[in-house]
Amino acid sequence: MLQITQINKSYENHRALTDVDLFVPKGKIFGLLGPNGAGKTTLIRIVNQIIEQDSGSVELDGKKLSPDDIRKIGYLPEERGLYKKMKVWDQLIYFSRLKGLGESEAKIQIKHWLEKLDIASWGDKKIEDLSKGMAQKVQFISTIVHRPSLVILDEPFSGFDPVNAEIIKNEILELREKGTTIILSTHRMESVELLCDQVAMINRSRKILDGTIREVKMSFRPEVFKVALSHVKKDLPQEWIPRYSDEAWEFTLPLSGKTPNQLLSELMEYGEVMLFKELIPSMEEIFIHQVKASANG
Amino acid sequence: MGKILLVIQREYLARVKKKSFLIATILTPLIFPAIMGVFVWIAVEEKDSQSLRIIEVIDETDLFFMESSEQYAFTSSVDDPEIAKKMVQDGERYGFLHIPKIDIKSPEGIQFYGVENPSLTLMGYLEGALKRKIEDQKLFAQGIDPKVLKEIRTDVSIQSITLGEEGEEKINNANVNYAIGFLAGILIYIFIFVYGNQIMQGVIEEKSTRIVEILISSLKPFQLMMGKIVGIGAVGLTQFLIWVVLIGTLSSIVMGVLGMQMPQQQAMEMANPEFAQAAPDSSELADIMAVISGIDFVALVACFVIYFLGGFLLYGSLFAAIGSAVDSPSDAQQFMFPITIPLIVAYMGLFVFVLQDPTSTTSFWLSVIPLTSPIAMMGRISYGVPFWELALSMGLLIGGFLFTTWLAGKIYRIGILMHGTKPTYKILWKWIKTSQ
Numbered sequence: 001m002l003q004i005t006q007i008n009k010s011y012e013n014h015r016a017l018t019d020v021d022l023f024v025p026k027g028k029i030f031g032l033l034g035p036n037g038a039g040k041t042t043l044i045r046i047v048n049q050i051i052e053q054d055s056g057s058v059e060l061d062g063k064k065l066s067p068d069d070i071r072k073i074g075y076l077p078e079e080r081g082l083y084k085k086m087k088v089w090d091q092l093i094y095f096s097r098l099k100g101l102g103e104s105e106a107k108i109q110i111k112h113w114l115e116k117l118d119i120a121s122w123g124d125k126k127i128e129d130l131s132k133g134m135a136q137k138v139q140f141i142s143t144i145v146h147r148p149s150l151v152i153l154d155e156p157f158s159g160f161d162p163v164n165a166e167i168i169k170n171e172i173l174e175l176r177e178k179g180t181t182i183i184l185s186t187h188r189m190e191s192v193e194l195l196c197d198q199v200a201m202i203n204r205s206r207k208i209l210d211g212t213i214r215e216v217k218m219s220f221r222p223e224v225f226k227v228a229l230s231h232v233k234k235d236l237p238q239e240w241i242p243r244y245s246d247e248a249w250e251f252t253l254p255l256s257g258k259t260p261n262q263l264l265s266e267l268m269e270y271g272e273v274m275l276f277k278e279l280i281p282s283m284e285e286i287f288i289h290q291v292k293a294s295a296n297g
Numbered sequence: 298m299g300k301i302l303l304v305i306q307r308e309y310l311a312r313v314k315k316k317s318f319l320i321a322t323i324l325t326p327l328i329f330p331a332i333m334g335v336f337v338w339i340a341v342e343e344k345d346s347q348s349l350r351i352i353e354v355i356d357e358t359d360l361f362f363m364e365s366s367e368q369y370a371f372t373s374s375v376d377d378p379e380i381a382k383k384m385v386q387d388g389e390r391y392g393f394l395h396i397p398k399i400d401i402k403s404p405e406g407i408q409f410y411g412v413e414n415p416s417l418t419l420m421g422y423l424e425g426a427l428k429r430k431i432e433d434q435k436l437f438a439q440g441i442d443p444k445v446l447k448e449i450r451t452d453v454s455i456q457s458i459t460l461g462e463e464g465e466e467k468i469n470n471a472n473v474n475y476a477i478g479f480l481a482g483i484l485i486y487i488f489i490f491v492y493g494n495q496i497m498q499g500v501i502e503e504k505s506t507r508i509v510e511i512l513i514s515s516l517k518p519f520q521l522m523m524g525k526i527v528g529i530g531a532v533g534l535t536q537f538l539i540w541v542v543l544i545g546t547l548s549s550i551v552m553g554v555l556g557m558q559m560p561q562q563q564a565m566e567m568a569n570p571e572f573a574q575a576a577p578d579s580s581e582l583a584d585i586m587a588v589i590s591g592i593d594f595v596a597l598v599a600c601f602v603i604y605f606l607g608g609f610l611l612y613g614s615l616f617a618a619i620g621s622a623v624d625s626p627s628d629a630q631q632f633m634f635p636i637t638i639p640l641i642v643a644y645m646g647l648f649v650f651v652l653q654d655p656t657s658t659t660s661f662w663l664s665v666i667p668l669t670s671p672i673a674m675m676g677r678i679s680y681g682v683p684f685w686e687l688a689l690s691m692g693l694l695i696g697g698f699l700f701t702t703w704l705a706g707k708i709y710r711i712g713i714l715m716h717g718t719k720p721t722y723k724i725l726w727k728w729i730k731t732s733q
Contacts, residue, residue, distance in 0.1 A: 075514045081507035086311065097303050098515040213404040
């Protein structure tokens, strides 16, 4: 779907992207992660042809990105903006026509989306008369109204209350069902775990990891097991730092070169194993760990 | 191209549909006649409601006989200045004119007493009347009958006629040309400033609300900038054309009602009877009307439209560039200089050089250099401009706006994505150099 190869971009004082490769498969939700200032926005702007890369290539559906591809891409920037004095309906018509939609087609689509998101009665209202959350819905519609095959969402949930965030989340999942490719850039790791099929992480202009959520998690598991023992027969070694709660001793143990089975049979000598579970890091932990690691390195 | 049209359409409709546009467009041409109407009305009212003002005169020379007018009556009921002053204080008399024994060769010491400051009109009236009397006395002393002198006095007015290339004759009037040049020049100046500012505000709005990020993911920054400039320019043009139609209709109605009588003249006569004598007589009025009707308004309006568009595109792109570089209107001040200075030079030049002497070297250069030509050339057009100068001026203007839009485009495409940086001229220069 989207193939980014060896992209470089530098501004006057700093490098924004260094040799970045990315592949975003069709019909998946792709999480683009990274701390502020890592280069995510620059990358998104390059894909949107807002700015040009210094070197490297971007291919959409196997062809080099061209101005005609604007129609195929929908973009929701992190910093939202709509014309305050313009009516919702006029505004949506304007944006969709700028994307290349014909007038009658635009009307049909806008009507469909306004009804779908339950805001059909707002068509005649000006943006300045809407609440922030309402305006966000309008903005979301303007992103997808021209039925793009690639949708780029930068922090799509900011500004939404939990109810509306849920609605938007379901819309995103529905878009994926229909085969739309989605790039999701966000700091909210819980929505990354919930929504994304694949992720890539950028820090200090470089891609530092990518893969499916599972692959990433597996590659970052610390090989530590959480253990609970009851009916303890002999004293537990103090370096395990056991804690007694709910009639069981709980602690974590690293594999330290053993296989899980070896570790388990070793534990069985101490008592009844109530719990033996590998600790898988959350995306949040990986994120923080990686950012810190590359800051120190 | 289609996308530029969409932008033009949006910018145009967003402004034309506003109530403020409608009000400004309809009211402005009415404001000036309305103000004039109010003045005339007040003058008439005042004259009607005013009671006759009685002025006591003590003339110790016995030479002056003050003729009463509609507003002022003169009496000589007492001889003692102190009693006369008392009468003024008591309100029996509006004022007291004291003419002591004076030497007619150097009349000094004439005094007017009143409880309030006398108006300029009254003082002018009194001074004028006394001056005429003294002059008559002097003439008489020289053995000349003032009546003979009055017969000798002659009014001369020269009719100015320009010869066209094919020998056709056209009646001219310097005053009319001046008025037209003045109005057209000022109008362009105001239009550039007002609508240029709207461009800048519009760009800042899109930048600060981050709409621009969505917009330029849909079209090129240059398309967006041009669409905005052209759309807003079309609003200005619409306003101007509505004014032409409105003023045209209104003035023909007014002319019809007043039967070719100029309302200003009536107003002046009412406000100050002295002017009545100085005002042009009806034959000169007819001349002015002839001159006005002889002006090629189609050519004038066409030139106005061309210079308005040229000047607007030239300055509009600069306004857009400034708007793109800053985050808020207050930051824009520092960059306004390069725009304001040439506009003010053109504006001052219009009064100091162009309207005084439309064919002087300075006027020529002012009306040819693109930064000043839209204003300066409009000041010259009603006087008649050789075709080659017009062509040169317009050609340079087109070149000028191509250059400024090219330059502005470079600043604009980088500026609109820059947030939080306070740009300087040095940074702007860097943007121009770096954008390909």
